[in-house]
Amino acid sequence: MIPSALRFATLTAALSAAAAVHAAEPAPAAAGPDLGCHVGAYRLDDGRSLTLGRIDEPSALRWRLLDGRTGKLARKDGALVATVGWSDRADTVKVELGRCGEGVVFDGHRGEPVELDVVDTTFEGAGVKLRGRLVLPAGQDKVPVVVMVHGSENYSGVDLYYQQYLFPSEGVGVFVYDKRGTGGSSGKYTQNFHELSDDAVAALREALRVGGERVGRVGYLGGSQGGWIAPLAASKAPQAQFVEVGFGLADGVLAEDRDQVVLDLRAAGFGDAATLRKARELTDATGLIASSSGQRGWTELATVRKKYETQPWWKAVKGEYSGLVATHTRDEVMAEFKKYDYEVSWDYDPMPVLRTLKTPQLWVLGGDDIEAPSGETQKRLTALGRAGRPITSVVFPQADHGILEYESKNAQGERQHTRTADGYLRMLLDWIKRGTLDGWPYGTAKQLAGPK
Structure with a gap:
C-alpha cells in the first residue's frame, strides 16, 4: 500500500x-536473487500488459495487470505459489518463470519481455542529491511522461514503483526517484511538504533534461501524502501540464x-x-x-x-x-x-493552492477509505470544480485507500485487500495521455465534478 x-x-x-496500521504495500526489501531478475514488463500473447515487481519478502514478487488484478508470487517448498491481492488466500493463477530474460507464462499465456529505454541519473534537489530513473517506451517517438511523487513511505521508489514498468508498456514514460533520506538519495527523511515539493520540481526538471525531445506532455502523479505535495510542486513548476492525485486529501494533515x-x-x-x-x-x-x-x-x-x-x-x-x-x-x-522527528507540515492548508492552481488536475478518491476518509475532500473538490477550477474529481464508491477493493476481514480485524479497482489505472493513463477521461465507464467510478 x-x-x-x-x-x-x-x-x-x-x-x-x-x-x-495495515499497509497495502509494506515497506519492501529487494526480491531474492532467484526471482529478482524477472522484474519488469511483459506483453502477453493476448495483448495484455503484465508486470512483475519487488515486494517486502525475499524470493517473492508481485504481479499486476492493467485491469487492477494483482497477487503475490513466492517460493514455497521449491514451488512458485500465488496468493490473491494482499491476502494470504491461495490464488488459482498459475505463473511459470523460466530463465532470466526468456519470458514468462501467465495463466496459460506466453509473455515476452517488453523492451524499455531506461536512463539512471542523479540530480540536485533542494540541498540534497537525489537518485532518479527515466523509463520510456523503446524507440524515438515523443511520449507523455509522469513524475511519480512519493507518499509517506520511506523506501526506494526507483527500486519498487511498479508504474515504471506498467505505464511505459502502455505508451507513457515514467520518472521515478528516491525521496530524500531513502534509497540512493542523500538527506534526512522528512514529511516537510515544502522541501518535498521543491525536490519534486527538481525531479520534473531532470525528467525533461534526460528525456529531451522525447518528452511530450509532462506532469505529476502523487498518491496519499503525495496529494498534498504534487499540486504544491505544480504551483512552482510552470512546465507541469497536469497533476493526478490518488487517495489524497484536500484538507489539512x-x-x-x-x-x-x-x-x-x-x-x-x-x-x-x-x-x-x-x-x-x-x-x-x-x-x-x-x-x-x-x-x-x-x-x-x-x-x-x-x-x-x-x-x-x-x-x-x-x-x-x-x-x-x-x-x-x-x-x-x-x-x-524523541525518537522520531519527521518535520511534518502540520499547518499546511492545501486549499489556497487548489483555489489558484491553473494546471489541470485529476483527483481519484476511495469512497470507503478508512486511512484518509474522503468525505470532506469530495465536498471540497466538487465545490472547486463547480466554481470553475480545472479540477476533475472521481470516486470509486467501494474502494479503500490505494483505490483497493477488499472482501472481508482477517482474524486481526484487518481488511483483506484483493486488487486495485478495475478502471483506476486505465483512468490515470488516459488523463496523462490526453488530459480527458474519454474511456467511460471506468469500472465503478463516479464523477463528482469536472468535464467528462
Whole structure:
C-alpha cells in the first residue's frame, strides 16, 4: 500500500502492537536473487500488459495487470505459489518463470519481455542529491511522461514503483526517484511538504533534461501524502501540464486522524451528533499534542479526559493517533516523540493552492477509505470544480485507500485487500495521455465534478 497520508504509525506501533496500521504495500526489501531478475514488463500473447515487481519478502514478487488484478508470487517448498491481492488466500493463477530474460507464462499465456529505454541519473534537489530513473517506451517517438511523487513511505521508489514498468508498456514514460533520506538519495527523511515539493520540481526538471525531445506532455502523479505535495510542486513548476492525485486529501494533515475517529465511532455504534461533538474535543486536543511534538495540548487533553473518559464511546476511539495518545501517559508519548522527528507540515492548508492552481488536475478518491476518509475532500473538490477550477474529481464508491477493493476481514480485524479497482489505472493513463477521461465507464467510478 501506499501508506496513509500521515505516517504516525511509528508512534502507534511502538505504543501498542494491536494498533499497527495495515499497509497495502509494506515497506519492501529487494526480491531474492532467484526471482529478482524477472522484474519488469511483459506483453502477453493476448495483448495484455503484465508486470512483475519487488515486494517486502525475499524470493517473492508481485504481479499486476492493467485491469487492477494483482497477487503475490513466492517460493514455497521449491514451488512458485500465488496468493490473491494482499491476502494470504491461495490464488488459482498459475505463473511459470523460466530463465532470466526468456519470458514468462501467465495463466496459460506466453509473455515476452517488453523492451524499455531506461536512463539512471542523479540530480540536485533542494540541498540534497537525489537518485532518479527515466523509463520510456523503446524507440524515438515523443511520449507523455509522469513524475511519480512519493507518499509517506520511506523506501526506494526507483527500486519498487511498479508504474515504471506498467505505464511505459502502455505508451507513457515514467520518472521515478528516491525521496530524500531513502534509497540512493542523500538527506534526512522528512514529511516537510515544502522541501518535498521543491525536490519534486527538481525531479520534473531532470525528467525533461534526460528525456529531451522525447518528452511530450509532462506532469505529476502523487498518491496519499503525495496529494498534498504534487499540486504544491505544480504551483512552482510552470512546465507541469497536469497533476493526478490518488487517495489524497484536500484538507489539512490533522483531518486524517479527526475523520478516522468519526469512522471508528460510527462503526462502533456511537455516530450520534452529540458523541461526535465530544470526540471532536478529544481530537482537537490530541492534534495539538501531535502538531507541537508534545509541547502543547496536555492541559486540554486532561480536561477532555476528565469529562468523557468513563463514557462508553471513549474506548472505541482509535484514529491515526488519538486513541493511543489519549490512553497512554505523557512520558510514554514524549519518549516516542524523541525518537522520531519527521518535520511534518502540520499547518499546511492545501486549499489556497487548489483555489489558484491553473494546471489541470485529476483527483481519484476511495469512497470507503478508512486511512484518509474522503468525505470532506469530495465536498471540497466538487465545490472547486463547480466554481470553475480545472479540477476533475472521481470516486470509486467501494474502494479503500490505494483505490483497493477488499472482501472481508482477517482474524486481526484487518481488511483483506484483493486488487486495485478495475478502471483506476486505465483512468490515470488516459488523463496523462490526453488530459480527458474519454474511456467511460471506468469500472465503478463516479464523477463528482469536472468535464467528462
